[in-house]
Amino acid sequence: MRKIFKDINEHYDVFELENGMRLYVIQKVDYQSSVFYLGFPFGSFDLVQEVDGELKRFPSGVAHFLEHKLFENPGGIDIMQSFSHLSCNVNAFTSYNETVYYFNSSKKALQKPLNLLLDFVQNLSITEASVEKEKGIITQELRMYKQMPEQRLMAETYHSLYANHPVRLDIGGTEESVNDTTMEDLMDAYRFNYHPSNSIMVCVTPLNPDLIHRLVKANQDQKSFEPRRAIKRLLDEEPKAVVRPFHQFEMDIQASKLTYSFKLDDYSEDHKLNIKNEWQYRLFLELVFSPTNPAYEQWMESNRIAEYFGYEVEVNREYGFVMFYGENEDEHDFVDLIRSSLDEDLNKFKEAFDLLKRRYYAQMLRSFDDQDDYAITLLRSEFSGVEMMDSIAILKSIQFEEILHLGKELLNKPTALVKMTGLRKLD
Numbered sequence: 001m002r003k004i005f006k007d008i009n010e011h012y013d014v015f016e017l018e019n020g021m022r023l024y025v026i027q028k029v030d031y032q033s034s035v036f037y038l039g040f041p042f043g044s045f046d047l048v049q050e051v052d053g054e055l056k057r058f059p060s061g062v063a064h065f066l067e068h069k070l071f072e073n074p075g076g077i078d079i080m081q082s083f084s085h086l087s088c089n090v091n092a093f094t095s096y097n098e099t100v101y102y103f104n105s106s107k108k109a110l111q112k113p114l115n116l117l118l119d120f121v122q123n124l125s126i127t128e129a130s131v132e133k134e135k136g137i138i139t140q141e142l143r144m145y146k147q148m149p150e151q152r153l154m155a156e157t158y159h160s161l162y163a164n165h166p167v168r169l170d171i172g173g174t175e176e177s178v179n180d181t182t183m184e185d186l187m188d189a190y191r192f193n194y195h196p197s198n199s200i201m202v203c204v205t206p207l208n209p210d211l212i213h214r215l216v217k218a219n220q221d222q223k224s225f226e227p228r229r230a231i232k233r234l235l236d237e238e239p240k241a242v243v244r245p246f247h248q249f250e251m252d253i254q255a256s257k258l259t260y261s262f263k264l265d266d267y268s269e270d271h272k273l274n275i276k277n278e279w280q281y282r283l284f285l286e287l288v289f290s291p292t293n294p295a296y297e298q299w300m301e302s303n304r305i306a307e308y309f310g311y312e313v314e315v316n317r318e319y320g321f322v323m324f325y326g327e328n329e330d331e332h333d334f335v336d337l338i339r340s341s342l343d344e345d346l347n348k349f350k351e352a353f354d355l356l357k358r359r360y361y362a363q364m365l366r367s368f369d370d371q372d373d374y375a376i377t378l379l380r381s382e383f384s385g386v387e388m389m390d391s392i393a394i395l396k397s398i399q400f401e402e403i404l405h406l407g408k409e410l411l412n413k414p415t416a417l418v419k420m421t422g423l424r425k426l427d
Helices: 062-070 079-085 111-121 128-146 149-161 175-180 183-193 209-220 271-288 295-301 331-342 346-367 371-384 388-397 406-410
Strands: 002-005 010-016 022-027 034-040 048-051 054-057 088-094 099-105 200-205 231-233 246-251 257-264 310-315 320-327 415-422
Touching: 010 209, 022 209, 022 371, 034 111, 034 371, 062 088, 062 099, 062 128, 062 183, 079 088, 079 111, 088 111, 099 111, 099 371, 111 209, 128 149, 128 175, 128 183, 149 246, 149 257, 149 320, 149 415, 200 209, 200 371, 257 331, 271 310, 271 320, 271 346, 271 388, 271 406, 320 331, 331 406, 331 415, 346 371, 346 388, 371 388
Parallel strands: 022 200, 246 415
Antiparallel strands: 002 010, 010 022, 034 099, 034 200, 048 054, 048 231, 088 099, 257 320, 257 415, 310 320
């Protein structure tokens, strides 16, 4: 089946294999290289699952732990070195909602690296000894992240905002959860979540889509798999209130860093509605808290903000927040700047609104020319059940009047202020 988007002159081909794997091939005839992304909707949020009607709990970080172990080949072969011998780069990542394995190659002969990707991801072979060894590697990784000021600031912010949602936990888990992870946990996580029917492969290539389909099909036809299981993510109910309205901690830094966050409760099971809400917030925040606003330069000159200043916004089916971050020794001044700006009359930015929409639209169109961006965006769109073009259409549909009220609405949301200061000197 071919998906065609006439408005932007884009298309891709969709194939479904007999084992349920979905293959998306984006042909770019002028490109010199190919990328393959193989993803599973199993990430750090999947700590409690209903599997065929039964409850299964995993230690936090199990998805990331499993990603590490899949690179261990039972025959002692170094997976990364094997790809390198084929002139390919291979890597993987675990996020909140998915785990993805990928490689790129400038060669036209893709059967060997493609087989290598599918074979190592579809074959978990671990021992108790190898699991114990990996725990030390992952805990060292977690300790390293804790020493990064920005990483630590974000972690403390999530802990201030959320009581129960796993967004408050590092994708890699905690040292305690990693050490509690068993070989059985990893094998169960793999069996439940890595079935081919639970996976999506996206390829961006100059080669013919039918050829790519034949290569993938030839590999999969040689394998047999257990029956697919019915899986559902379960989450504890999250209270509307924040956990810590104010939290302060120390690190070895030169200037104090802050986050001031608003906890949202207007997210929905309708993912398209969440996309619209997030676009509305992004448009509003970019108008008020960027150089588009004449006051922005004054904030810089008076040192109320520095180069390290910005915002993040996320709205999805499970949670939502608007977060501001910056450097300011006076947290009260930082909060006052945010709150007073949210209460401003937005009508003075009306002329900039359409220009901003066009800029975002252009950025989205440019992403279709980036192999990796295109592949990841398509993969995530399919996992969420919303087509890529829906986000563009939603952006284009938003009217200026729809964002006028957002600032005042945010002022009524629960807030969390987190301040990271430099270490106090001992007398």
